Amino acid sequence: xxxxxxxxxxxxxxxxxxxxxxxxxxxxxxxxxxxxxxxxxxxxxxxxxxxxxxxxxxxxxxxxxxxxxxxxxxxxxxxxxxxxxxxxxxxxxxxxxxxxxxxxxxxxxxxxxxxxxxxxxxxxxxxxxxxxxxxxxxxxxxxxxxxxxxxxxxxxxxxxxxxxxxxxxxxxxxxxxxxxxxxxxxxxxxxxxxxxxxxxxxxxxxxxxxxxxxxxxxxxxxxxxxxxxxxxxxxxxxxxxxxxxxxxxxxxxxxxxxxxxxxxxxxxxxxxxxxxxxxxxxxxxxxxxxxxxxxxxxxxxxxxx
Amino acid sequence: xxxxxxxxxxxxxxxxxxxxxxxxxxxxxxxxxxxxxxxxxxxxxxxxxxxxxxxxxxxxxxxxxxxxxxxxxxxxxxxxxxxxxxxxxxxxxxxxxxxxxxxxxxxxxxxxxxxxxxxxxxxxxxxxxxxxxxxxxxxxxxxxxxxxxxxxxxxxxxxxxxxxxxxxxxxxxxxxxxxxxxxxxxxxxxxxxxxxxxxxxxxxxxxxxxxxxxxxxxxxxxxxxxxxxxxxxxxxxxxxxxxxxxxxxxxxxxxxxxxxxxxxxxxxxxxxxxxxxxxxxxxxxxxxxxxxxxxxxxxxxxxxx
Numbered sequence: 062x063x064x065x066x067x068x069x070x071x072x073x074x075x076x077x078x079x080x081x082x083x084x085x086x087x088x089x090x091x092x093x094x095x096x097x098x099x100x101x102x103x104x105x106x107x108x109x110x111x112x113x114x115x116x117x118x119x120x121x122x123x124x125x126x127x128x129x130x131x132x133x134x135x136x137x138x139x140x141x142x143x144x145x146x147x148x149x150x151x152x153x154x155x156x157x158x159x160x161x162x163x164x165x166x167x168x169x170x171x172x173x174x175x176x177x178x179x180x181x182x183x184x185x186x187x188x189x190x191x192x193x194x195x196x197x198x199x200x201x202x203x204x205x206x207x208x209x210x211x212x213x214x215x216x217x218x219x220x221x222x223x224x225x226x227x228x229x230x231x232x233x234x235x236x237x238x239x240x241x242x243x244x245x246x247x248x249x250x251x252x253x254x255x256x257x258x259x260x261x262x263x264x265x266x267x268x269x270x271x272x273x274x275x276x277x278x279x280x281x282x283x284x285x286x287x288x289x290x291x292x293x294x295x296x297x298x299x300x301x302x303x304x305x306x307x308x309x310x311x312x313x314x315x316x317x318x319x320x321x322x323x324x325x326x327x328x329x330x331x332x333x334x335x336x337x338x339x340x341x342x343x344x345x346x347x348x349x350x351x352x353x354x355x356x357x358x359x360x361x362x363x364x365x366x
Numbered sequence: 367x368x369x370x371x372x373x374x375x376x377x378x379x380x381x382x383x384x385x386x387x388x389x390x391x392x393x394x395x396x397x398x399x400x401x402x403x404x405x406x407x408x409x410x411x412x413x414x415x416x417x418x419x420x421x422x423x424x425x426x427x428x429x430x431x432x433x434x435x436x437x438x439x440x441x442x443x444x445x446x447x448x449x450x451x452x453x454x455x456x457x458x459x460x461x462x463x464x465x466x467x468x469x470x471x472x473x474x475x476x477x478x479x480x481x482x483x484x485x486x487x488x489x490x491x492x493x494x495x496x497x498x499x500x501x502x503x504x505x506x507x508x509x510x511x512x513x514x515x516x517x518x519x520x521x522x523x524x525x526x527x528x529x530x531x532x533x534x535x536x537x538x539x540x541x542x543x544x545x546x547x548x549x550x551x552x553x554x555x556x557x558x559x560x561x562x563x564x565x566x567x568x569x570x571x572x573x574x575x576x577x578x579x580x581x582x583x584x585x586x587x588x589x590x591x592x593x594x595x596x597x598x599x600x601x602x603x604x605x606x607x608x609x610x611x612x613x614x615x616x617x618x619x620x621x622x623x624x625x626x627x628x629x630x631x632x633x634x635x636x637x638x639x640x641x642x643x644x645x646x647x648x649x650x651x652x653x654x655x656x657x658x659x660x661x662x663x664x665x666x667x668x669x670x671x
Contacts, residue, residue: 111641231620301606332606
């Protein structure tokens with residue numbers, strides 16, 4: 062346990078939330094974040110920030126720093142004893158854009174520490190386009206690779222594969238989107254200090270706004286029709302399915318009696334379910350479904366395909 | 367094991383699906399069911415019937431009769447060995463009406479049998495009004511009580527309490543709707559034959575159309591405004607949360623690699639999530655939220671309250 066580390070990391074996440082919100086307000090051009098401060102009965106609390114703007118239909122940027130005694134349901138996951146004390150802090154974001162041509166984006170960066178001195182960093186960033194455009198998926202992954210390459214040579218491939226596995230909807234046999242990077246249990250080891258890991262986690266966090274800016278700039282003013290809005294709503298339905306059925310953070314939060322409104326900030330403003338919806342051959346919708354699978358090497362993806 | 371029982375019960379469920387669909391088409395007045403026949407790779411299959419009409423925005427009436435070897439994930443729940451064989455058949459319904467003044471309704475009736483001779487019936491019927499009207503909740507429960515009273519004197523109270531416990535959303539601290547009846551593991555015991563239980567299950571099934579008819583007749587032509595549609599979508603969001611996070615049938619189906627489109631027929635056509643939505647004091651929305659709790663004695667509910 063290291064109180065200086067805790068406080069510094071918590072403070073950095075708090076500042077990161079502020080920076081990201083400021084950046085997103087600028088990117089949105091009209092929306093302003095409102096905020097809710099909440100307390101966790103068992104210890105700690107958070108600050109949930111919500112935006113509904115011109116670009117972003119529903120966005121949430123949450124910061125939390127919670128502590129307390131490890132709940133029963135967490136003990137196994139945390140490899141901890143039931144009476145041990147923990148501390149957890151981080152920033153979590155989901156943005157649902159109005160325009161169906163633009164992607165949903167998600168980021169989470171977090172730090173966890175047990176009173177026995179054990180700690181780790183975790184997080185990730187992934188993109189869920191309603192319509193997949195290869196150029197944008199490539200560009201998204203190249204930006205993530207660049208951040209990972211500065212950390213460790215094999216980090217991108219490892220974290221990309223973890224994201225492919227994690228953001229997968231088994232009952233739909235499709236990935237949630239074009240993936241990204243996902244990492245957990247990062248701690249000091251041979252040739253890697255805690256401070257280097259912290260730097261990596263914050264470089265992911267600090268890159269968020271520019272990554273989303275790049276993901277939306279080409280299509281933010283692209284016109285759309287009602288059919289494309291309906292497609293967006295169907296894809297958002299899948300997003301809700303993933304989050305409610307599989308997402309560990311969501312399940313963990315709900316099972317440990319977390320603040321439902323903050324945990325479920327990630328859910329879409331409006332989602333649709335149609336029985337057995339079919340897409341047309343050769344359509345953009347079909348292209349999208351064909352690219353919702355694991356193991357696509359977006360860095361070396363050939364646009365000639 | 368009793369092949370005659372199996373075949374008869376399966377056939378009765380198949381006929382029940384047909385009767386209910388015919389009744390619902392008449393009630394709807396314009397919609398017609400389409401159907402999908404599907405096969406289960408492990409054995410058996412089903413017939414999913416879907417309607418989109420004037421009254422019913424999205425409705426599904428599913429019949430299935432499946433058999434095979436007990437999957438790993440089922441063994442504990444079924445108190446069975448992994449290599450045992452099972453047979454399961456039943457009818458499952460969810461109707462989402464267009465008009466927000468009308469309730470969502472759900473019914474499930476099922477029969478389960480192991481090759482070792484163990485068997486049980488299960489099912490239930492529950493109502494999820496977007497707007498709760500006490501008179502209608504009372505009338506709904508009185509109809510269920512009448513059916514239960516013909517079966518066993520204490521059945522209604524027992525099955526009503528089970529429904530209250532089952533259709534509960536812990537993270538929202540609210541029930542899914544005004545409840546109904548829910549029962550499982552019904553088998554012959556002192557003073558109760560298998561055939562009497564079968565009769566009870568089919569009296570629940572056969573009452574479905576008239577129960578829904580009574581639940582919609584007062585308000586089916588009642589005008590509504592955009593705010594009420596948005597409230598309906600928010601309530602549908604909670605319905606999706608219950609089904610995806612807690613519903614045992616849904617989880618079981620998804621985990622055992624069931625047919626996703628049939629399992630998720632229950633999801634609403636369009637659902638909304640707003641961050642921290644608040645209702646006005648004294649509004650119908652507030653009345654609704656106040657009555658989404660366990661243990662309301664609808665039979666003796668005083669309208670003077």
